[in-house]
Amino acid sequence: MDSSDRTKQQAHDRALVEAVLAGDATAYRGLVERYQRRVYALIVGMVRDREEARDLTQEAFIKAYRNLDRFRLESSFYTWLYRIAMNLAIDHLRKHKKRRASEFDEGIASKGDDGELHHGHIANNPSKELERKQLSGRILDALDKLSPEHKRIILLREVEGLSYKEIADTLECAEGTVMSRLFYARKKLQQQLSDERA
Amino acid sequence: MSHNEPVMERLDVLLMRVVDGEASEAERLELLDLADAEPRLAELRDLRGRLRQAVFGQVSEHLDVVGEVLSALTLVDGWEEAADELRSELRSGLAEDSLDLADRVMAQLSAEPLIQEQPSERDLLEMQLSAMVDGELSAAERVGLAARLGPAQLNLMTVWADQGRQLREGLAEAVKHEELTLWAGVAEQIGLADPEHVPGWEPVAQALREALAEYAQLTASQEVAMTAAIMNGLPLVEPALDFEPGSMAADADTESEDAFENSGLGRLFSSPGLQWAAALAAGVLLALFVFGNPQVDSPVADQPGQDRVALVTEPGDTGAMEFLEVNDAEVEELESADDVMVQVFQIEDGAPMFLMIDEGDEGATL
Secondary structure (H helix, E strand, O other): OOHHHHHHHHHHHHHHHHHHHHOOHHHHHHHHHHHHHHHHHHHHHHHOOOOHHHHHHHHHHHHHOOOOOHHHOOOOHHHHHHHHHHHHHHHHHHOOOOOHHHHHHHHHOEOOOOEEEEEOOOOHHHHHHHHHHHHHHHHHHHOOOOOHHHHHHHHHHHHOOOHHHHHHHHOOOOHHHHHHHHHHHHHHHHHHHHHHHH | OOOOOOHHHHHHHHHHHHOOOOHHHHHHHHHHHHHOHHHHHOOOHHHHHHHHHHHOOOOOOOOHHHHHHHHHOOOOOOOOHHHHHHHHHHOOOOOOHHHHHHHHHHHHHOOOOOOOOOOHHHHHHHHHHHHHHHHOOOHHHHHHOOOOHHHHHHHHHHHHHHHHHHHHHHHHHOOOOOOOOOHHHHHOOOOOOOOOOOOOHHHHHHHHHHHHHOOOOOHHHHHHHHHHHHHOOOOOOOOOOOOOOHHHHHHHHHHHHHHHHHHHHHHHHHHHHHHHHHHHHHHHHHHHHHOHHHHHHOOOOOOOOEEEEEEEOOOOOOOOEEEEEEHHHHOOOOOOOOOOOEEEEOOOOOOOOOOOOOOHHEEEEE
């Protein structure tokens, strides 16, 4: 999305927020429908459990609605929403330290007794499909081993494609911090992937 | 240093409730009491003061303060050095961004620091490479960096770019079959009784209903004509030519109904809304055919024989039919009556078009 699209989107978001603040709660639907998939993908990356991610996504929208009067209209709604969503995800991770990654993995690929990956459905090119899903599973496993903060920053950048400034707004820190933190997160992810390969 | 887990967990919960804006008055006071009693915060008077302000909503950036408090509370080893660092930064007034400060403090203590407190020369270079992958360097910075790029650096940038792509693909794969319809759940939670309600729509809907009701009012004969026009557009089984007056329409109706119901179009038109739309469209078509089609009441000399109209003017005449060029067909008199049924049909594309006028007891004209 280029900057003019983002500007338009921000203006549209602001109009919806203003409508909600003026008493039209149904205007919030536009915001939910625009961002639900993006927030969900971020939270799935954080917690690696679809059901929990779904609940947390809904909770993020409810929390954002209830705190909408605190939202500064000159800011971006999505960075504010992502902050709420990520804080919820981090809070969730801290409260539930036992991850249920296996449940999540089932949707991508499941490991059999032989340790190999097996799949529920076979695509047109099974070997390529297998390879692709193995890769997906591996990178998500590696992501899962990062600290919540590293995970959060790498998701905001790589999945959501936020600029350093937007990440800084979301995390409420300086752009320089984003740059250094993201670099270390990348190195850590790279290290995890190397360890897994080894 | 003692590490009281229950107190830590309670502090954690209370801090999160403050961040979420859901802490009650009693919980806020409890949090401040626990913070005052917590050894790791004992010497951080400034931080506790800011926490007090944050808890009671006197500062807007309360997330920063809570982040600092959490950082302080989760440190176990080497806390004294960290506390010194924190105090030093706080006293010097340089700590404009508390999360940056928290990163730096954690860098000294954590086994997995978010950043390195004193990055090496190589780290600094790679940090720039990372920013370059993200397109976050200025043109001047990129030019400056280009001179330092070797195969290893280019390879590293490729690795990171691949990592990002794989991550996006992995997550896309994980969520691609998800049907997300959260609005109903959100609407319920925020107190909307009807999630589909659209404010201000009801008067519009009412006006629309009234206008349509008036516009779409049809007499019985118009409805029959409309049905015939619809049927005209459907593939029908070709009837035998030696038919009994009045029976042909019935047979055609039966066969065409079967064909229609079994066709995709039939299933489509089983929707009541679409039936209305089709009926309206057909009415317009019929009106055009009867009243506006120049081929019926005016000669079209330059397209002879393109369409044919079969006219059998004598009721009950089941024998030879006379096919006339369309140019020769004329409507000499047009009347309307409630008890007359008109059917227009065509066996197949390009075939002659039949116009059947059934006047009940007085017989039918094809």
